[in-house]
Amino acid sequence: MGSLDAKPAETQEPDINDQAQLWNIIYGFGGSLVLRCAVEIGIADIIKNNNGSITLAQLASKLSIPNVNSDHLYRILRFLVHMNILEHEICNGGVDKVYSLKPIGTLLLRDAERSMAPIILGLTHKDFMVPWHFMKEGLASEGTTAFEIGMGMPIWKFLEGHPDQSQLFNEEMAGETRLLTKTLFEDCRDIFQGLDSLVDVGGGNGTTIMAIYETFPHIKCTLYDLPHVIANSRDHPNVQKVSGDMFKCVPTAQAILLKLILHDWTDEECVHILKKCKEAIPKETGKVIIVDVVLDEESTHELTKTRLLLDIDMMVSTGGRERTLDDWDNLLKRAGFRSHNIRPIRAIQSLIEAFP
Numbered sequence: 001m002g003s004l005d006a007k008p009a010e011t012q013e014p015d016i017n018d019q020a021q022l023w024n025i026i027y028g029f030g031g032s033l034v035l036r037c038a039v040e041i042g043i044a045d046i047i048k049n050n051n052g053s054i055t056l057a058q059l060a061s062k063l064s065i066p067n068v069n070s071d072h073l074y075r076i077l078r079f080l081v082h083m084n085i086l087e088h089e090i091c092n093g094g095v096d097k098v099y100s101l102k103p104i105g106t107l108l109l110r111d112a113e114r115s116m117a118p119i120i121l122g123l124t125h126k127d128f129m130v131p132w133h134f135m136k137e138g139l140a141s142e143g144t145t146a147f148e149i150g151m152g153m154p155i156w157k158f159l160e161g162h163p164d165q166s167q168l169f170n171e172e173m174a175g176e177t178r179l180l181t182k183t184l185f186e187d188c189r190d191i192f193q194g195l196d197s198l199v200d201v202g203g204g205n206g207t208t209i210m211a212i213y214e215t216f217p218h219i220k221c222t223l224y225d226l227p228h229v230i231a232n233s234r235d236h237p238n239v240q241k242v243s244g245d246m247f248k249c250v251p252t253a254q255a256i257l258l259k260l261i262l263h264d265w266t267d268e269e270c271v272h273i274l275k276k277c278k279e280a281i282p283k284e285t286g287k288v289i290i291v292d293v294v295l296d297e298e299s300t301h302e303l304t305k306t307r308l309l310l311d312i313d314m315m316v317s318t319g320g321r322e323r324t325l326d327d328w329d330n331l332l333k334r335a336g337f338r339s340h341n342i343r344p345i346r347a348i349q350s351l352i353e354a355f356p
């Protein structure tokens, strides 16, 4: 608590720690782009495949880049050590440093099941960073996103016309799913156990629904998304694929899954989607399973900042938002759901069951 004679903030001199804090926020993009470079050149995979540790000279020789500038590579490694992603040990009588992965560094592996590499490559792609430069213009226009202003069209139209970026986006979302599914099935087994059929609405390339089928093979599973997404989605002999527009209709099933869908849309659009989902499930035994962010603005949890940044991302990219407990309560009431429960899971998102 401030004392009564404390100076107002504007008359207090910011100290060097304040400067450092701001420098680190300003240069946040630098950290992201070093990570991107590390993933692009496959540093983590090379270290892992070299029995878990490597010298600078060995790493330089294994990169698929001709004439590697060793000084530049050294400085990238030094930064990654400072960021606690790599660690090093001095060997050969102090001549060489041997680099290895800290636990967090394994999340940069491109060939691992639980990897953040697809998220790094998606979020830092030039085309997906352009809209962030139009945040100010987005502030001045009701109903038009920064993405639309910067890229000339809404994100879903852009992805339809740009297959490479669409694939990158779908791989990013699939990477996110692979990070989540183990936790989801451990923390929420009961939620899927009793189902006989499930439609994953806006299910992307099918990674989530296929993981659900593999864990709960008694469920009749359907993947539903826009036609161009379904056309490029994975095949599975026991997962039916249906293309369409969730604003127009949703295939019927006992349960509908909406994973990272509602945070893409405004409240009015969400009410519309939720009503379509409600029409597609039985009144007595049906449910909508929502896997999405629940924001607690007061929480000091490490993921609160990530959730607030995702909220800004949704404002910039899709016109959607992240929602608090009260926001979810209001939304589900407006869409006519009689009750719901919210279960935190060990992830950015929570799991919400909504009953018609």
Ligand SMILES: C[S@@+](CC[C@H](N)C(=O)[O-])C[C@H]1O[C@@H](n2cnc3c(N)ncnc32)[C@H](O)[C@@H]1O
Pocket: 156, 173, 174, 176, 177, 201, 202, 203, 204, 205, 208, 224, 225, 226, 229, 244, 245, 246, 247, 258, 259, 260, 261, 264
């Ligand atoms: C943020 S992604 C989430 C993908 C997936 N549920 C996941 O969590 O990995 C949103 C998905 O909604 C789909 N989508 C957007 N508009 C849609 C519409 N009108 N009808 C059906 N799907 C739509 C997109 O193609 C995309 O796959």
Ligand SMILES: O=c1cc(-c2ccc(O)cc2)oc2c(O)c(O)ccc12
Pocket: 119, 123, 176, 260, 263, 264, 310, 313, 317, 318, 348
């Ligand atoms: O750029 C994104 C990122 C996400 C995202 C990444 C990781 C998570 O744990 C959750 C969400 O989601 C997005 C999204 O839903 C969207 O429509 C556009 C962009 C992104």
